[in-house]
Amino acid sequence: MISNLETDIQMSLEDFKAIRDFIHEKSGMFFAENKMYLVKNRLQRRMAELDMKTVRDYFYHVKYDVSLKEFNRLMVLITTNETSFFRNEPQLLSFSDEVLPQMIDEKMKARGPKTFRIWSAGCSTGEEPYTLAMILLERLGNLAGWSVEIIANDISEQVLQNARKGEYSGITLRNIKPSVLEKYFAKVDDKFRVKPEVKNLVKFSHLNLNDPRKISMMSNMDVVFCRNVMIYFSDEVKKQLVRGFFNALRPSGYFYIGHSETLHGISKAFKLVYFKNALVYRKEVVGPAGRTAARTTTAASPALEKVRGGAASGGAARALDLLSKIKQQKASK
Numbered sequence: 025m026i027s028n029l030e031t032d033i034q035m036s037l038e039d040f041k042a043i044r045d046f047i048h049e050k051s052g053m054f055f056a057e058n059k060m061y062l063v064k065n066r067l068q069r070r071m072a073e074l075d076m077k078t079v080r081d082y083f084y085h086v087k088y089d090v091s092l093k094e095f096n097r098l099m100v101l102i103t104t105n106e107t108s109f110f111r112n113e114p115q116l117l118s119f120s121d122e123v124l125p126q127m128i129d130e131k132m133k134a135r136g137p138k139t140f141r142i143w144s145a146g147c148s149t150g151e152e153p154y155t156l157a158m159i160l161l162e163r164l165g166n167l168a169g170w171s172v173e174i175i176a177n178d179i180s181e182q183v184l185q186n187a188r189k190g191e192y193s194g195i196t197l198r199n200i201k202p203s204v205l206e207k208y209f210a211k212v213d214d215k216f217r218v219k220p221e222v223k224n225l226v227k228f229s230h231l232n233l234n235d236p237r238k239i240s241m242m243s244n245m246d247v248v249f250c251r252n253v254m255i256y257f258s259d260e261v262k263k264q265l266v267r268g269f270f271n272a273l274r275p276s277g278y279f280y281i282g283h284s285e286t287l288h289g290i291s292k293a294f295k296l297v298y299f300k301n302a303l304v305y306r307k308e309v310v311g312p313a314g315r316t317a318a319r320t321t322t323a324a325s326p327a328l329e330k331v332r333g334g335a336a337s338g339g340a341a342r343a344l345d346l347l348s349k350i351k352q353q354k355a356s357k
């Protein structure tokens with residue numbers, strides 16, 4: 025039994041498992057037993073507000089609240105929302121300098137509708153989708169003739185509220201180049217507000233990624249970003265969600281997960297593509313239309329050569345990461 029003298033909240037292992045399994049069933053997030061303190065710490069203020077002493081009481085309260093208000097509050101408490109603008113530069117460089125030019129070229133040649141549909145799944149306070157919007161604006165100039173839609177969602181209403189506001193300060197801005205900051209943000213008091221031309225490209229909405237019915241309604245995405253979200257999910261939920269992302273992508277669409285994440289043991293449906301800056305998953309097309317400029321890891325030796333080159337040129341940690349992803353991909357074949 026864990027109890028906290030200050031608030032006198034009590035949580036037995038059984039109570040922990042009850043609320044943990046409930047959170048897993050509803051949201052996909054899974055907390056192992058070594059996260060018992062973390063769960064308790066995150067619940068205690070809310071339980072004090074409700075004058076509840078045991079986690080079991082809170083479990084029944086949230087479970088039987090048909091309005092889902094308490095569940096939504098629980099999601100605000102339990103989620104980890106760490107994010108920042110231009111998070112993981114190598115991945116964004118691969119998007120900006122490799123994936124996008126290739127896609128723009130293909131779309132221009134196809135003479136079809138010049139549209140981009142990008143999905144930021146688990147967008148937290150908005151830094152990721154706004155970063156993607158700025159990258160698209162840089163690539164497509166003033167967007168003349170293009171229609172861009174960035175769909176951004178999260179399970180926490182609180183982060184979505186902040187995302188829609190689009191005002192930021194402090195450490196989240198640390199990776200933004202001064203020229204980009206000046207171009208796409210307006211200084212308002214001590215904050216930086218995202219300018220309307222960026223904001224208008226992003227549509228925020230509430231979505232639980234552990235809702236297969238809702239996921240099945242997403243379609244025709246050019247690129248899906250689900251970075252640093254599935255690390256909190258059980259493998260069973262990851263497998264189902266990754267199937268959903270695969271179906272939501274158009275053929276040859278790209279799928280970004282966090283740079284320390286892998287699809288090893290989760291899905292074999294995607295092809296791991298080696299770009300200069302990062303490894304990215306791609307939805308393969310069967311047949312002649314499947315040819316793309318980028319090499320896949322099936323061409324193992326040149327990719328490995330490049331990785332070795334990366335290590336020699338100083339990117340040792342990243343090169344090792346790439347190497348392990350390639351090995352995992354090969355092992356899963």
Ligand SMILES: C[S@@+](CC[C@H](N)C(=O)[O-])C[C@H]1O[C@@H](n2cnc3c(N)ncnc32)[C@H](O)[C@@H]1O
Nearest residue numbers: 051103105106107146148178179232233251252
């Ligand atoms: C660590 S943040 C990652 C933000 C951003 N993708 C990035 O990489 O910077 C993880 C986000 O996933 C959201 N999340 C967790 N479970 C979710 C679920 N079942 N459905 C939708 N969003 C979820 C959390 O609320 C949180 O904002």
